[in-house]
Amino acid sequence: METRIANIAFVAFVAFVTHPAPVNASPRQKWTENSIIFQSIMNIKMTKTTQSTAQLLVTCMVDAIYPQVGTAVKSILNKNGCEMKFPPQQTCCAQPAFNAGFLKQARAIARHTIDVFTNTAGPVVVPSGSCTDMIVHHYPELLKSDPVYSLKAKKLSERTFEFTQFLVDKLGLTNIGANYNGRATYHPCCHGLRNLNLVRQPSTLLDNVKDLEQVALPCAEDCCGFGGLFSLRMSEISGAMLDKKLNHVEESGANVLIAGDVGCIMHMKGGLRRRGSNIQVKHIAEILNDCH
Amino acid sequence: MTATELSFYDRISDALANPEGQLAIAAGARAKHMNRASAMAEFPNMEITRERARHIRARTLSQLDYFLAQFADNVESLGGHVFWAKDAKECNRYINEIARAQDVQLVAKAKSMLTEEISLNESLQASGINVVETDLGEFIVQLSGDKPSHIIAPILHMTRQQVGNVFKEKLNVPFSDDPATLNAVVRAHMREIFLKADMGISGVNFGVAESGALCLVTNEGNGRLISTTPRIHVAVMGMERLVPTLVDLSTMLQLLARSATGQKLSVYSNVLCGPRRENESDGPEELHIVILDNGRSQILGTSLAEILYCIRCGACLNACPVFHSIGGHAYGSVYSGPVGSVLSPLLFGDSWNLLPHASTLCGACKEVCPVDIDLPGLLLKLRAKESEKGESPLWMRLGQWIYAVTTCNPILFGLALRTGQLISRILANEGWFTKLPGPLQGWSAQRDFPALAQSSFRQMWDKSSKG
Ligand code: SF4
Numbered sequence: 001m002e003t004r005i006a007n008i009a010f011v012a013f014v015a016f017v018t019h020p021a022p023v024n025a026s027p028r029q030k031w032t033e034n035s036i037i038f039q040s041i042m043n044i045k046m047t048k049t050t051q052s053t054a055q056l057l058v059t060c061m062v063d064a065i066y067p068q069v070g071t072a073v074k075s076i077l078n079k080n081g082c083e084m085k086f087p088p089q090q091t092c093c094a095q096p097a098f099n100a101g102f103l104k105q106a107r108a109i110a111r112h113t114i115d116v117f118t119n120t121a122g123p124v125v126v127p128s129g130s131c132t133d134m135i136v137h138h139y140p141e142l143l144k145s146d147p148v149y150s151l152k153a154k155k156l157s158e159r160t161f162e163f164t165q166f167l168v169d170k171l172g173l174t175n176i177g178a179n180y181n182g183r184a185t186y187h188p189c190c191h192g193l194r195n196l197n198l199v200r201q202p203s204t205l206l207d208n209v210k211d212l213e214q215v216a217l218p219c220a221e222d223c224c225g226f227g228g229l230f231s232l233r234m235s236e237i238s239g240a241m242l243d244k245k246l247n248h249v250e251e252s253g254a255n256v257l258i259a260g261d262v263g264c265i266m267h268m269k270g271g272l273r274r275r276g277s278n279i280q281v282k283h284i285a286e287i288l289n290d291c292h
Numbered sequence: 293m294t295a296t297e298l299s300f301y302d303r304i305s306d307a308l309a310n311p312e313g314q315l316a317i318a319a320g321a322r323a324k325h326m327n328r329a330s331a332m333a334e335f336p337n338m339e340i341t342r343e344r345a346r347h348i349r350a351r352t353l354s355q356l357d358y359f360l361a362q363f364a365d366n367v368e369s370l371g372g373h374v375f376w377a378k379d380a381k382e383c384n385r386y387i388n389e390i391a392r393a394q395d396v397q398l399v400a401k402a403k404s405m406l407t408e409e410i411s412l413n414e415s416l417q418a419s420g421i422n423v424v425e426t427d428l429g430e431f432i433v434q435l436s437g438d439k440p441s442h443i444i445a446p447i448l449h450m451t452r453q454q455v456g457n458v459f460k461e462k463l464n465v466p467f468s469d470d471p472a473t474l475n476a477v478v479r480a481h482m483r484e485i486f487l488k489a490d491m492g493i494s495g496v497n498f499g500v501a502e503s504g505a506l507c508l509v510t511n512e513g514n515g516r517l518i519s520t521t522p523r524i525h526v527a528v529m530g531m532e533r534l535v536p537t538l539v540d541l542s543t544m545l546q547l548l549a550r551s552a553t554g555q556k557l558s559v560y561s562n563v564l565c566g567p568r569r570e571n572e573s574d575g576p577e578e579l580h581i582v583i584l585d586n587g588r589s590q591i592l593g594t595s596l597a598e599i600l601y602c603i604r605c606g607a608c609l610n611a612c613p614v615f616h617s618i619g620g621h622a623y624g625s626v627y628s629g630p631v632g633s634v635l636s637p638l639l640f641g642d643s644w645n646l647l648p649h650a651s652t653l654c655g656a657c658k659e660v661c662p663v664d665i666d667l668p669g670l671l672l673k674l675r676a677k678e679s680e681k682g683e684s685p686l687w688m689r690l691g692q693w694i695y696a697v698t699t700c701n702p703i704l705f706g707l708a709l710r711t712g713q714l715i716s717r718i719l720a721n722e723g724w725f726t727k728l729p730g731p732l733q734g735w736s737a738q739r740d741f742p743a744l745a746q747s748s749f750r751q752m753w754d755k756s757s758k759g
Contacts, residue, residue, distance in 0.1 A: 103676050240308055
């Protein structure tokens with residue numbers, strides 16, 4: 001035990017010395033740098049206590065429209081030593097109600113989701129940045145004055161991870177042996193990017209995909225204009241934002257667009273189809289699951 | 293302030309139908325956004341300063357009564373007059389009264405969104421007073437009978453050519469779209485105004501409670517001129533625009549210019565203490581500070597009070613992809629962009645309740661706000677307030693009810709999936725819908741909608757775990 005602590009301390013020291021955050025780093029960079037140190041420490045721990053069971057919160061849109069994304073997540077995690085469970089009572093994370101301001105409805109759905117996952121084992125993995133953000137940040141806030149659910153919400157939020165976050169930060173994986181032939185560009189979906197800081201995780205994973213040529217997406221951090229019900233209620237603005245995003249995607253020269261949220265994928269894919277474009281749109285799990 | 297005749301949706305359509313204006317707006321806002329990013333990147337300890345700034349604002353607002361009293365006392369002991377205005381009417385009446393009593397003919401104004409909020413110009417002009425905007429952008433807005441489209445850059449929506457045309461038409465000068473030439477025209481025109489004006493009117497960027505000083509920030513020096521040359525200086529200040537000390541002011545100034553334009557400091561940052569004293573060579577004979585509430589005290593102490601931290605830097609507008617797409621005018625309010633979507637319903641009432649829905653909650657605004665206001669969170673709270681009052685459209689209320697009942701019950705959810713699959717099987721074409729009915733129309737106007745997968749993930753899971 002003592003030697004392990006000494007090892008951890010040593011690695012932390014080395015990581016600190018070799019990875020000082022640049023003086024002029026942006027907060028996001030600094031955060032990233034610091035978390036690399038943190039991960040180096042965590043990885044050692046992780047390899048000793050590998051997660052054996054994880055719960056898949058597949059999200060309603062993957063369930064209904066893009067089931068192949070759920071299958072990809074399952075098979076990637078299976079290959080990496082995780083047994084995946086799918087609690088069949090799960091439905092939706094409540095974002096459509098929450099984002100529209102219907103808090104009563106949002107609370108009811110949040111309670112349902114909490115009930116579904118409360119008595120399950122291991123971490124909860126979600127192939128979506130915005131649904132993860134909902135559970136991790138908004139469930140505890142939404143239910144903070146609920147005598148029964150406030151604690152349960154907090155507990156669930158602590159064991160819920162976005163898919164790439166889970167792979168890189170929890171399992172310590174950076175290269176999962178994927179192989180994808182294409183010229184790709186990556187759109188960082190807003191909630192994952194800004195609320196979960198998903199920068200390093202997807203980029204590390206994609207960097208290690210064999211044969212994947214990556215090209216930069218101009219103005220990558222601009223929102224695609226989906227915004228859930230926003231795309232219906234403010235459809236004209238949403239369409240104008242989508243247009244700009246797709247112009248940038250076409251400018252990038254990529255033949256495959258990768259993102260981490262199927263909501264945005266559905267939006268951009270629908271827009272590209274309307275344009276008659278051949279650019280494919282894929283969830284990052286689909287790329288990572290390709291191993292021919 | 294009331295909503296203009298056109299509905300928000302009409303204004304959006306109008307804005308989107310004007311690609312030239314939209315390009316100018318998007319390019320201008322993005323340039324400011326990028327300048328901000330590089331200024332912040334080379335600013336050491338940016339995050340700490342930002343945190344400190346937020347703390348200063350929070351502290352000021354939590355003891356606003358104390359700081360306001362301290363500020364007013366200090367202004368008076370410096371020889372200034374303080375007037376507390378409950379609303380636009382009181383404020384405009386007071387300024388009109390001073391103007392009448394002092395026989396003011398010409399007013400030189402520095403840029404101030406607060407005076408836009410209360411339509412001060414219109415009120416003075418109605419009493420026959422000549423009001424001239426001295427900020428270049430505001431001057432052009434005034435010449436062309438337009439409205440500012442951005443809280444910092446009033447003519448963000450105009451191209452150089454359009455400005456040249458306005459000058460040609462209104463000032464009878466030969467057409468030019470060269471900024472230096474246009475500047476020279478205005479300079480010549482303005483000098484006279486500065487010297488002739490009887491009264492200068494400005495807003496206030498910050499009032500310093502400990503000393504009763506006013507801080508005015510401009511890039512053109514017009515703030516300095518209108519607050520020192522005319523006999524009377526009237527400064528209109530929103531009641532929340534205080535900082536406790538000069539040290540706090542320095543923190544705020546470090547962030548204000550960087551956030552607004554990417555400058556380290558604005559070209560002119562003036563700290564003005566009272567009217568002209570004996571033996572002083574410049575300064576107004578009279579200084580009036582109007583401290584205006586106009587709805588702000590109603591926000592104080594509520595869960596939305598954070599919006600009062602705002603220092604009107606405009607960074608959230610420049611970062612906002614919705615603002616990039618529709619520009620400031622489409623919002624219809626003096627305050628546009630994310631901050632405007634929060635402020636307008638709070639200050640001007642329920643007729644502005646649609647504005648908080650004009651956001652994807654992407655969070656770009658929160659990321660750049662120098663006082664870290666949780667703008668997406670405030671937008672959500674406003675949406676919740678609206679739906680609590682039952683003011684959402686019927687299709688939305690109905691839809692949300694059905695949605696909640698379905699998602700709280702896995703059996704119904706499974707049924708809904710199967711229904712969706714059935715509809716998809718019958719109506720979708722090659723896996724896509726190209727035309728959708730009712731409230732979904734907007735989607736299919738510009739993008740296709742995917743059919744549901746013929747086997748949902750849960751069905752696949754069931755099959756594979758059985759098989
Ligand atoms: S809300 Fe923040 S970013 Fe927007 S204008 Fe105010 S201070 Fe600036």
